[in-house]
Amino acid sequence: MSLGLLRVVAAVVAAGVLAGCGTFRAPQVRGGQGDSGQQETAGVDTAGEDTAPAPDTAPVRSKPPATRITYPADGSRRWLVAAGQSGPAAGRGGTLLRYRVLVERDIEGLATATFANAVAVTLGAKDGWTAGGQWRFERVGAGQAYDFTIYLATPDTRDELCRDVPDGYTSCRSGDKVVLNVARWVKGVPSYGKDLASYRRYMVNHEVGHRLGHGHELCPGPGEPAPVMQQQTLGLHGCEPNDAPYVHGESYHGPSGAYPDETPAREKGRA
Numbered sequence: 001m002s003l004g005l006l007r008v009v010a011a012v013v014a015a016g017v018l019a020g021c022g023t024f025r026a027p028q029v030r031g032g033q034g035d036s037g038q039q040e041t042a043g044v045d046t047a048g049e050d051t052a053p054a055p056d057t058a059p060v061r062s063k064p065p066a067t068r069i070t071y072p073a074d075g076s077r078r079w080l081v082a083a084g085q086s087g088p089a090a091g092r093g094g095t096l097l098r099y100r101v102l103v104e105r106d107i108e109g110l111a112t113a114t115f116a117n118a119v120a121v122t123l124g125a126k127d128g129w130t131a132g133g134q135w136r137f138e139r140v141g142a143g144q145a146y147d148f149t150i151y152l153a154t155p156d157t158r159d160e161l162c163r164d165v166p167d168g169y170t171s172c173r174s175g176d177k178v179v180l181n182v183a184r185w186v187k188g189v190p191s192y193g194k195d196l197a198s199y200r201r202y203m204v205n206h207e208v209g210h211r212l213g214h215g216h217e218l219c220p221g222p223g224e225p226a227p228v229m230q231q232q233t234l235g236l237h238g239c240e241p242n243d244a245p246y247v248h249g250e251s252y253h254g255p256s257g258a259y260p261d262e263t264p265a266r267e268k269g270r271a
Ligand SMILES: [Zn+2]
Pocket: 020, 021, 038, 039, 040, 206, 210, 216, 231
């Protein structure tokens, strides 16, 4: 990276705004503290949702095919809202953030509750954002007060919600909108190096991390875990994929900054 680019990165980071995890472009300041359009992505694999294990006594046979998740490139901007959680908030202390989970109606083959549960498991994991005792998360349902929203959106709807470089590929965070691109949820990114479940955890933790005020970070050294706030969707830059903000029980970070990686072509729909 050139010295000039480093200066640009440093300036952007200093401003606390990084627009677009995907494309490196001048930031747009929107909303309050740390608010900016952020995007991101990475992954591999295809679908593979919630296949129930066969009973032990069943004769050997192949697993039933997983439901294929399909979606148009341009959804209707109509949403299914996940029910609020029944148990206590995730986390042992700190600021309580209430969040909604919305899934665009045009996404088929993925139950809203299944997606919401995956998000909740990630947010409440022992190596997740609650691990430091600074944050608690509670999913609320329709009609309830909330602090932010996690959307699972089609590529074109992602662009509309993110209001950043409209790449149709990455995910993002814009103000109180955490926008996960369904194409990344389903396909991950090529050459990520870990399974799709890991990439999905990365998506959630990275974009929610922006909502918590974190900017982009760089790979701290060859072979080291990538910080969860590194744009792992676009490149690992010598780091190993890592989906969690805590590593070996410690809050894990790299130097502030972003790489001038190119974003792949925008996503089409999936039949
Ligand atoms: Zn990002």
